[in-house]
Amino acid sequence: MTQRIAIVTGGSRGLGKNAALKLAERGTGIILTYNSQRQEAEKVVSEIELKGVKAVALQLNVAESNTFADFVKEVKAQLKDVWQRDSFDYLLNNAGTGIDVLFAETSEAQFDEMMRIHLKGPFFLTQQLLPLMKNGGRILNVSSGLARFALPGKAAYAMMKGAMEVLTRYQAKELGERGISVNIIAPGAIETDFGGGVVRDNEQMNRAIASQTALGRVGLPDDIGDAIAALLSDELRWMNAQRIEVSGGMFL
Numbered sequence: 183m184t185q186r187i188a189i190v191t192g193g194s195r196g197l198g199k200n201a202a203l204k205l206a207e208r209g210t211g212i213i214l215t216y217n218s219q220r221q222e223a224e225k226v227v228s229e230i231e232l233k234g235v236k237a238v239a240l241q242l243n244v245a246e247s248n249t250f251a252d253f254v255k256e257v258k259a260q261l262k263d264v265w266q267r268d269s270f271d272y273l274l275n276n277a278g279t280g281i282d283v284l285f286a287e288t289s290e291a292q293f294d295e296m297m298r299i300h301l302k303g304p305f306f307l308t309q310q311l312l313p314l315m316k317n318g319g320r321i322l323n324v325s326s327g328l329a330r331f332a333l334p335g336k337a338a339y340a341m342m343k344g345a346m347e348v349l350t351r352y353q354a355k356e357l358g359e360r361g362i363s364v365n366i367i368a369p370g371a372i373e374t375d376f377g378g379g380v381v382r383d384n385e386q387m388n389r390a391i392a393s394q395t396a397l398g399r400v401g402l403p404d405d406i407g408d409a410i411a412a413l414l415s416d417e418l419r420w421m422n423a424q425r426i427e428v429s430g431g432m433f434l
């Protein structure tokens with residue numbers, strides 16, 4: 183079997199980093215992207231290479247769709263140079279930042295930023311990468327538990343995730359003819375740098391979330407990285423157009 187190759191956006195830290203490492207452990211070659219943390223991204227590449235798997239890190243700001251054509255060219259060049267391939271297999275649309283501002287106080291600039299990062303970015307990035315995706319490939323989008331339950335301050339962020347859940351079904355419908363399946367994982371609150379690391383670093387917040395989670399703790403990056411690797415495994419090839427919440431049972 184030829185080696186699989188995954189593109190992981192936002193692979194320099196947090197969930198994307200963890201997923202890249204878990205996919206690499208299964209022998210998947212990795213093209214990961216970073217926005218500002220080049221050194222962190224290079225460290226992830228080194229960690230993957232220590233596992234005997236090839237990886238490269240490319241800069242990408244998902245909020246800037248005018249750069250996607252050049253990014254796709256770079257991906258094409260790396261596929262050829264590093265893997266002697268002209269296609270990749272998996273796309274994980276993971277990159278992004280959060281926001282904490284009430285609906286009544288959200289500015290147009292904040293709304294637009296969330297829209298560009300979490301909706302327009304993955305929409306057009308996926309569209310532009312499609313010609314390089316192998317028939318039978320897999321797309322995994324990333325939503326949030328916040329698209330199912332509502333917490334104050336998350337409206338502009340969560341609504342874009344909700345829109346990604348709808349887009350996932352449309353992509354699955356239209357890309358099925360190429361054998362491409364499309365699903366979306368919705369993590370609960372996970373201890374990463376996200377939102378200034380509040381879930382990890384604010385003890386009160388951490389305990390409050392744990393108390394509302396059936397399994398009694400907040401999530402860890404390993405919980406999501408393992409889930410992503412499993413969701414992209416051949417065993418789950420028949421799963422399509424699904425939202426899979428991986429939250430330990432938050433706010434049931």
Ligand SMILES: NC(=O)c1ccc[n+]([C@@H]2O[C@H](COP(=O)([O-])OP(=O)(O)OC[C@H]3O[C@@H](n4cnc5c(N)ncnc54)[C@H](OP(=O)(O)O)[C@@H]3O)[C@@H](O)[C@H]2O)c1
Pocket residue numbers: 191192193194195196197198215216217218219220222242243244245275276277278279280299324325326327368369370371372373374375376377381
């Ligand atoms: N952590 C949670 O509780 C949680 C829960 C549900 C869903 N999620 C979702 O999971 C995904 C990853 O979150 P995380 O917890 O891993 O966050 P994180 O630890 O803050 O890492 C964010 C990653 O995204 C990249 N990134 C940020 N803004 C970007 C932009 N404009 N363009 C391209 N890349 C960008 C960062 O790159 P640099 O390192 O270069 O800055 C980094 O690799 C996000 O989509 C988030 O909405 C997170």
